[in-house]
Every structure is written in C-alpha cells, then in structure tokens.
Amino acid sequence: MTAEVAARRAPNQLALPADDSTKGLFAGCMARGMMRSLRTTLAVLLLVTARSSAAEDVVVYTSVDEIFARPIARGFEAESGITVRLVPDTEETKSTGLVNRLIAERARPQADVFWSGDPVRAAVLARKGVSAPYRSPQADGLPAQFSDPNGHWTGFSARARVLIYNRTLVPEGQTPTSVMDLLAPRFLGKACLANPLFGTTSMHAAALFAVLGDDKARALFESFTTNGGRMLSSNGEVRRRVANGECAVGITDTDDANVARLEGKPIGVVFPDADGIGTLVIPNCAVLIAGAPHPAAARRFVDYLLRPETERALAQSAAAQMPLRAGVPVPAGVVPLAQLRPMQVDYGVLAQLLETLSRGYLKDWVDRANSGR
Amino acid sequence: MISSLALERPGRWRAGGIGLLLGLIAAPDVLLLWRALGDGAAGAVGWSFVQAIGRSACIAGIAGLVGLMCGLPLGVGTALYRFRGRALLLALVTLPLLVPSFLWGIGWSSLAAALGVPFLLSGLPACVLVFAAGLVVPLVLLTAYAATAALTGSQIDAARLAGGEREVVWQASRNASAPALLAAALGGVLTLVDPGPGQIFGEQTAASEILTSFAALYDFGLAGRQCAVLAGLVLVGAVPLALLATARFANDLLAKQTRRAVPVTHERLAVLMVGALAMLTTAATILPTLGLLLPMVAGGPELLTWTARDPFQMNHPELVLFGAAAEVGRTAANSFLYAGGAALVAMLLGIGAAVCVGRFPRLRAAWLAATLALFCVPPALPALGIVALATSSPAWADALLRSRLTVCVALGLRLVPVSSVIALRAWASTSPSWAMAAALHGVPLHRYAARVLVPVLRPAVGVGLLLVALLASADIATVLLVHPPGESSLPLAIVTVMANAPEMLVSALCLVYIAGAAAMLGGLWVLSGAAEA
Numbered sequence: 001m002t003a004e005v006a007a008r009r010a011p012n013q014l015a016l017p018a019d020d021s022t023k024g025l026f027a028g029c030m031a032r033g034m035m036r037s038l039r040t041t042l043a044v045l046l047l048v049t050a051r052s053s054a055a056e057d058v059v060v061y062t063s064v065d066e067i068f069a070r071p072i073a074r075g076f077e078a079e080s081g082i083t084v085r086l087v088p089d090t091e092e093t094k095s096t097g098l099v100n101r102l103i104a105e106r107a108r109p110q111a112d113v114f115w116s117g118d119p120v121r122a123a124v125l126a127r128k129g130v131s132a133p134y135r136s137p138q139a140d141g142l143p144a145q146f147s148d149p150n151g152h153w154t155g156f157s158a159r160a161r162v163l164i165y166n167r168t169l170v171p172e173g174q175t176p177t178s179v180m181d182l183l184a185p186r187f188l189g190k191a192c193l194a195n196p197l198f199g200t201t202s203m204h205a206a207a208l209f210a211v212l213g214d215d216k217a218r219a220l221f222e223s224f225t226t227n228g229g230r231m232l233s234s235n236g237e238v239r240r241r242v243a244n245g246e247c248a249v250g251i252t253d254t255d256d257a258n259v260a261r262l263e264g265k266p267i268g269v270v271f272p273d274a275d276g277i278g279t280l281v282i283p284n285c286a287v288l289i290a291g292a293p294h295p296a297a298a299r300r301f302v303d304y305l306l307r308p309e310t311e312r313a314l315a316q317s318a319a320a321q322m323p324l325r326a327g328v329p330v331p332a333g334v335v336p337l338a339q340l341r342p343m344q345v346d347y348g349v350l351a352q353l354l355e356t357l358s359r360g361y362l363k364d365w366v367d368r369a370n371s372g373r
Numbered sequence: 374m375i376s377s378l379a380l381e382r383p384g385r386w387r388a389g390g391i392g393l394l395l396g397l398i399a400a401p402d403v404l405l406l407w408r409a410l411g412d413g414a415a416g417a418v419g420w421s422f423v424q425a426i427g428r429s430a431c432i433a434g435i436a437g438l439v440g441l442m443c444g445l446p447l448g449v450g451t452a453l454y455r456f457r458g459r460a461l462l463l464a465l466v467t468l469p470l471l472v473p474s475f476l477w478g479i480g481w482s483s484l485a486a487a488l489g490v491p492f493l494l495s496g497l498p499a500c501v502l503v504f505a506a507g508l509v510v511p512l513v514l515l516t517a518y519a520a521t522a523a524l525t526g527s528q529i530d531a532a533r534l535a536g537g538e539r540e541v542v543w544q545a546s547r548n549a550s551a552p553a554l555l556a557a558a559l560g561g562v563l564t565l566v567d568p569g570p571g572q573i574f575g576e577q578t579a580a581s582e583i584l585t586s587f588a589a590l591y592d593f594g595l596a597g598r599q600c601a602v603l604a605g606l607v608l609v610g611a612v613p614l615a616l617l618a619t620a621r622f623a624n625d626l627l628a629k630q631t632r633r634a635v636p637v638t639h640e641r642l643a644v645l646m647v648g649a650l651a652m653l654t655t656a657a658t659i660l661p662t663l664g665l666l667l668p669m670v671a672g673g674p675e676l677l678t679w680t681a682r683d684p685f686q687m688n689h690p691e692l693v694l695f696g697a698a699a700e701v702g703r704t705a706a707n708s709f710l711y712a713g714g715a716a717l718v719a720m721l722l723g724i725g726a727a728v729c730v731g732r733f734p735r736l737r738a739a740w741l742a743a744t745l746a747l748f749c750v751p752p753a754l755p756a757l758g759i760v761a762l763a764t765s766s767p768a769w770a771d772a773l774l775r776s777r778l779t780v781c782v783a784l785g786l787r788l789v790p791v792s793s794v795i796a797l798r799a800w801a802s803t804s805p806s807w808a809m810a811a812a813l814h815g816v817p818l819h820r821y822a823a824r825v826l827v828p829v830l831r832p833a834v835g836v837g838l839l840l841v842a843l844l845a846s847a848d849i850a851t852v853l854l855v856h857p858p859g860e861s862s863l864p865l866a867i868v869t870v871m872a873n874a875p876e877m878l879v880s881a882l883c884l885v886y887i888a889g890a891a892a893m894l895g896g897l898w899v900l901s902g903a904a905e906a
Contacts, residue, residue, distance in 0.1 A: 065870075066870050085858035085859035087856075087858045087861075089853075089869065090868045097588045100593075100854070101853075104757050104760040104764060105760055105763075111858070198588060202589065230575075232575075233572040233573050246486050355590070358585075358589050364421075367424075367577060369575075370576065370577035371424075371577060
C-alpha cells in the first residue's frame with residue numbers, strides 16, 4: 001500500500017503500517033512537515049518575544065487620563081525625537097493599577113517616569129523607595145507648597161474638587177456652595193460621591209479629616225448616608241448620573257465636569273467653600289523613577305512636563321487643568337488658581353493620614369454604605 | 374519506538390506530570406503568596422472580607438445555577454439540531470465572554486437610567502444578571518455544545534431508535550451534564566474574582582475587598598492572604614464537586630464509533646431553539662450593548678468643538694467612529710496575538726493535563742479540584758508574581774519575561790482550568806481499544822497520535838481554543854500589569870480611555886470592538902459549519 005492510498009483513507013480509519021518501500025517516503029514527508037512547523041514556530045516566537053527598541057525612547061507610566069496624556073506625549077515626541085512609550089492606567093475601581101506594577105518592578109524598573117494625577121500616589125511611591133529625587137530647572141515658578149520638599153515629586157497643572165449639579169433639577173438660588181450642602185434636606189436621596197477608598201475622592205476625604213478634624217469629618221460622612229447620599233464606583237459615574245438626572249448633585253473633579261460641559265450636558269459647576277475651608281486643589285505630579293533605564297530621556301520628559309507651555313496645553317485641553325504657575329494664560333471656562341481659595345493642606349501628611357483612614361473609618365463607612373443597599 | 378499503549382498504562386510519570394503542570398500554573402501565585410504569608414499579620418484578612426465572601430458565594434451560586442439551567446439545554450440543542458441562524462445566534466450568545474463584565478454592568482446601568490428604572494438594577498440581583506447572562510451561561514453553553522458535538526453518529530442513532538428525539542435530548546443532556554456542571558463551577562469561581570459588577574451595583578464582594586487591598590491600601594500581604602483564604606474555601610467546595618463530576622465525566626467510545634454526529638433538522642425544536650437563543654442574546658448582548666451605545670444615539674446638536682490639536686474631534690459621530698477605528702488599528706494586532714497566544718498555551722497545557730490524567734478518576738478529581746482552587750485567585754496576583762519574577766531575573770531574560778510572549782503565557786496559565794475541562798472530557802471519550810489495536814499492529818505512538826487522536830480531538834480543541842481566546846480578551850487586569858510598554862490591547866485601551874473620554878468615544882470604541890468580534894465569531898462558526906459539511 002502506498003502512502004498516497006493511505007492518505008486518501010477516511011480519517012477515522014486506522015492506517016496500516018507502511019511497508020519498507022514507503023517508509024523512506026513517509027519519513028521524508030514527516031521530516032519536511034516537522035521542519036516547516038519548526039520554522040513557523042520559530043518565526044512566531046521571534047515575533048512575540050521581540051521588544052521594540054527605538055533609537056531613544058522613554059517609558060512613561062501615567063495615572064492621568066489617557067485622553068489628556070497622549071497629546072502631551074506626542075508633543076514631546078515631535079519636539080525631542082524621543083519616542084514615548086505611554087502606559088496609561090485604568091480607574092482604580094477597575095483593576096489593580098500601575099502603582100502596584102511600579103512597586104513590584106522596583107528592583108529593576110521598566111518605567112522611567114511616573115506622571116501621577118495626584119500627589120498621594122506619588123507619595124506612596126516615595127515611601128516605597130520607587131522614586132528618585134530630581135529638581136528640574138523647569139520647576140522654577142511652580143509654588144513649593146504643591147511639591148515634595150525632598151524633591152521626589154513636583155506638582156504642576158492642577159485639578160480641583162468641585163460640586164456639580166443638574167441644572168434642570170436644581171433651580172437657581174438653590175445651587176450648592178459647600179460640601180456641607182450635600183447634607184441639605186433639599187438633596188435628600190439625590191446626592192452622590194465616588195468611593196472614598198479610591199482616587200481623588202480618597203484624597204478629598206483625607207483632606208476633610210485633616211481640615212475639619214476627626215469628629216466633624218465623621219459627622220459629615222454619617223450625615224451624608226443618613227440623607228440618602230449614594231456612593232458610586234467612580235468620578236466618571238458621578239458625572240454620568242448627575243448629567244442624566246439620576247442624581248441632582250455630586251462631587252467630582254474639574255476634568256470630569258469639563259468633559260460633561262463639552263458634551264453639552266445640563267450641569268453646573270461650583271468651586272465649593274470659597275468662604276470657608278476652601279477648595280481642594282489636586283496637582284499633577286512628575287516623578288522620576290529610581291534606577292530608570294533611560295535616565296537622560298526621563299529627565300528631559302520631566303522637564304517637558306514642568307514647562308509653562310505644558311501647563312498652557314493642559315489648560316486648553318478638555319482637562320481644563322489650572323496652571324499652578326502665575327501668568328500662564330487660561331481659556332474661558334478654566335478658573336485660574338489666583339481666583340480660588342485653595343484648601344490649606346500638606347500633601348505629604350495627607351498621604352499618611354489616608355493610609356490610616358483607608359484601613360479604619362473610611363473602610364468601615366464604605367462597608368456600611370454597601371451593605372445598606 | 375514508544376508503543377501506543379504507553380498513554381493507557383498507569384505509571385508514576387502521570388503523577389509527576391500533573392505535579393509539574395500544577396507547579397507551573399501555581400508558580401506565579403506562590404511567588405507572592407509566599408511573601409504574603411510570611412508577613413507580620415499572618416492570618417488577618419479583615420472581618421469585612423469574611424462577610425463579603427458570603428455575599429460573593431451567593432452570587433456565584435445563583436449565577437452558576439442559572440447558567441447550568443439555561444446553558445445546558447441550549448448547548449445540547451444547538452449541537453444536535455440545525456436551524457436557520459444557528460451560527461449567528463451562537464456567535465452572539467458567546468460574544469459577552471469577550472467583553473469585561475463591568476462594561477456590561479455600565480450598559481445595563483445606562484439602559485435602566487434611560488428607561489427611568491435605575492432602582493430595578495442594583496445590588497445582588499443586578500450582579501447575578503450580569504454574571505449569569507454575560508459569563509456563566511455562555512461558558513456552560515459552549516461546554517455543553519462541545520461535549521454533545523463529541524458524540525458519535527451511532528450513539529445518536531441508537532438513542533433515536535430507542536426513544537425518539539426525547540431520548541436523544543435526554544441522553545445527550547446526561548452526557549453533557551458533568552462538563553456543564555464543571556463549567557458552571559468555573560463560571561461561579563470567575564464571578565468570585567471579578568470586582569466589576571460589585572463596584573458598579575454597590576455590592577460588597579470578596580473581589581472588591583481584594584481590589585481595595587491592592588489598589589487603595591497597596592498592601593500585597595493583605596491581598597495575598599485574602600486570596601489564600603478564598604482559594605482554600607474554593608478548594609473545600611471543589612473537592613466534592615470534582616468527585617461528583619468525575620464519576621460521570623465521560624464514557625469511552627466503542628472502537629468502531631468514529632462516525633461523527635451530524636445536526637439534523639427538526640421543525641418544532643428549531644423554533645424552540647431559535648426563540649430561546651434569541652431571548653438569551655437579547656438579555657446577554659443586545660440590551661446592555663444598547664445601553665453602552667446610547668450616548669452615540671443620543672448625541673444631540675449641542676456637541677461643541679474641541680481644540681484643533683485634540684485628536685478626538687467630537688463634532689460628528691462619524692469622526693468619533695474614525696477616532697475609534699484608529700484606536701482599534703493601533704491595538705488590533707496585539708489583541709489577536711494575546712488572545713490567540715493565550716489560547717494556544719492554555720490548550721497545550723490542558724492537553725498535557727489530559728494525557729497525564731488519562732482515565733484515572735482520582736487523578737482527574739485531584740486535577741479538577743486543584744485547578745478550580747487556583748482559578749479563584751484574582752488575575753492580579755499571578756500577574757504581579759510574574760512581574761516580580763521578571764524583576765528579579767537578569768536582563769537577558771526580558772525577551773521571555775517582559776515581552777508579548779509573557780502576556781500570552783500569563784493569560785494562558787490563568788485559563789488552563791477552562792481548557793483542561795474540555796481537554797479532559799475529549800480525551801476521556803476516546804476509545805482505549807484504538808490504542809490497543811494500534812499497539813497490536815506495531816504502530817508507534819507518534820503515528821497513532823497524528824492519525825487517530827488528533828482528528829478525534831480536533832473539534833473539542835477548536836472549541837477550547839475559541840473559548841479561552843474569548844475569555845483572555847476580557848482579562849484586562851493581567852494585560853495591564855504584564856504588557857510591555859506601548860503594547861496594549863483593545864479591551865485595555867477601551868478601559869484606560871473611558872475614565873474621562875466623551876461618552877460618544879467610549880460608545881464608538883465599544884461598538885467597533887463588539888461589531889468586529891461578532892463578525893469574527895460569526896465567520897468562525899460559518900467556516901466550521903462549512904468544514905463539517
């Protein structure tokens with residue numbers, strides 16, 4: 001029986017062993033098939049193990065929303081010729097996040113720079129020994145109160161925590177002006193905030209505890225729950241639910257509020273407590289990673305982030321971020337820092353306070369808020 | 374020359390092989406768990422975590438039950454009967470596996486808000502709906518489909534002769550019940566480690582607690598201990614389940630039963646199947662997709678002009694779609710690579726497990742119980758373990774430990790429990806007398822494997838590859854932590870963009886992703902149907 005006849009058999013029939021005259025032919029076919037498979041496997045392995053290595057590149061991990069970070073990265077690429085390999089983060093309630101990746105990679109990092117959307121994550125990295133101090137020459141003009149005194153992170157372009165309200169549900173004259181208004185009877189069951197264990201809401205919670213004191217801050221959270229306030233998964237969810245009228249008022253960040261405004265949603269924005277404790281300002285932070293694989297490119301990128309031009313670009317983008325530097329022009333719709341009453345906080349202390357609160361009162365409050373549904 | 378009977382004989386190599394495979398799968402988990410258990414506060418996991426386990430167990434149990442009740446008959450019916458629209462409906466029903474569950478949660482939430490009934494979707498019932506419709510039912514359906522499709526023509530004909538269509542459906546359901554039960558258990562375990570719907574619908578789950586430990590407290594030790602407790606509890610539940618399923622896992626075919634079963638046409642049952650699949654498609658895919666796409670439909674005349682340098686010009690929906698398509702273009706290759714690579718890795722290991730386990734019930738029960746327990750570890754833990762391993766390795770190992778191959782391996786290792794259920798089932802249903810006959814005729818092992826085993830296992834392996842690829846696509850946690858900088862996938866890109874992107878862009882990305890996946894799945898089903906013909 002020839003190999004050709006054997007091959008034409010139905011696949012469910014056992015093949016009889018080939019006789020001597022076809023053994024060589026069969027062995028040859030097997031060998032050619034194996035060689036072909038081996039070549040294909042090697043080609044695939046080369047493809048998947050290949051790591052892109054441009055002539056010069058910089059790896060930037062960022063917790064800033066990708067839609068805002070990517071244009072800045074492209075601007076740096078165009079100006080410097082250095083390729084930026086951007087690694088954006090998800091919202092903290094969606095996945096474990098890049099900070100954990102940075103901590104795990106600490107001994108031999110892949111990242112050169114961490115562009116953080118808030119000082120808390122930057123402070124965590126400094127405490128874990130992930131960051132290296134760097135005082136950029138471009139940091140001149142940036143207020144020192146928004147940066148780490150030891151140089152591990154430098155603050156620039158800030159967001160603020162704001163109250164947003166649905167203009168069709170909240171009439172003029174009844175708009176909220178303070179975070180305390182979330183407890184008002186007129187907003188019974190209609191106020192919302194994001195989970196205070198994550199993101200900028202956690203930072204805001206820590207700031208309230210720092211500024212108001214333990215008792216008043218706890219009373220605020222307890223009253224929020226008693227007033228039927230809703231805890232949502234993220235600032236984006238707060239924006240969505242206030243915009244669609246499911247909630248009348250909420251606390252979120254200026255970039256969330258601005259995106260809703262640009263989408264034409266019927267929301268109003270208030271910078272709270274202008275006459276009281278002030279509005280929490282949340283600066284972006286540039287962090288140089290200790291042991292970065294491309295230290296020179298990393299420093300250039302940090303310098304680029306801290307320039308007045310970058311602050312102007314972020315102010316003009318949909319992020320509507322406030323320049324921290326005086327004299328940087330802002331478009332209509334962006335409130336300059338000089339017109340705000342910033343909350344007086346020490347960001348380093350906030351980070352430590354937040355760790356205590358996250359394991360203690362805030363965790364307990366979130367658990368009760370969840371089980372109360 | 375190795376005899377064909379080598380695969381049928383008992384031997385120490387089997388336990389050794391299983392130990393090796395389990396060690397490989399568990400290695401990334403063990404790296405971090407070892408550190409976690411050595412931490413100061415050994416044993417402390419928090420009372421809220423203990424409470425959350427109870428709620429998660431409820432969600433898992435109910436979702437698993439619903440999945441079994443809906444998925445088993447649908448999977449069996451789809452395999453046995455031919456009806457109009459079969460390929461399309463099957464593709465649509467399995468589509469939810471491709472998408473991270475929290476996207477479906479957001480879709481349902483948006484739809485409920487638009488209809489003015491947000492109170493209807495919150496808490497435990499909402500979590501069960503999302504998990505059951507979007508995960509467990511498709512998983513059970515595909516597994517039951519694979520198990521039924523592996524039946525031979527003579528088995529079906531014998532049942533039909535004995536008692537008509539009722540007997541065929543009954544016997545086929547009995548045949549598929551054990552793997553379907555295991556698939557329901559796998560789906561239930563997956564719900565334990567997915568924090569998405571719990572976060573969206575305000576339900577405190579074990580997965581949310583572990584996420585809090587990672588993402589809010591940055592406490593690897595606490596997260597590791599919580600994972601260890603969860604895995605231990607699942608192991609306790611998995612052992613009796615594995616023993617129960619093993620007894621009815623598969624029946625050996627008779628040596629001459631090699632004629633493949635062909636789906637037949639049955640008018641009344643066809644109407645029933647179309648109706649049932651259409652209902653499931655509506656609940657699992659169409660309604661939440663509508664919710665996700667509402668912003669695109671609702672985008673009104675108030676759209677404002679963005680700055681000229683902003684790449685996401687929002688003047689018109691068609692520009693938004695163009696922007697979304699560009700994002701797809703940037704990430705499509707990696708998306709396919711990660712999904713396909715993970716499927717290959719998982720199936721190879723699954724087949725390896727099937728070979729080692731053989732037809733020995735104790736080995737089968739031990740493997741199933743162990744992999745179920747490992748499966749309940751959240752993807753972040755093994756991913757961070759791989760990151761830690763890569764960090765402590767020399768730079769020359771980066772090609773293996775910090776490349777796209779690493780993502781494929783990480784995803785594949787995670788999904789071995791899924792592939793191994795399918796592979797074990799397929800292997801156990803082959804006839805040992807084929808190997809005996811081959812050995813009698815002096816056929817070497819490699820030729821027996823190539824000429825006999827591969828054609829018989831091919832359909833089940835195909836389904837397994839597809840299933841693992843679908844599940845791997847939806848895993849963003851692993852990809853986020855392990856992917857080389859600049860080599861993101863589309864699902865991850867959607868999630869990273871959605872935080873503050875305009876709703877229209879997020880909707881456009883979801884539309885392009887879902888439409889592309891549906892087209893791909895539909896094409897695959899049509900091709901496989903053409904190949905059968």
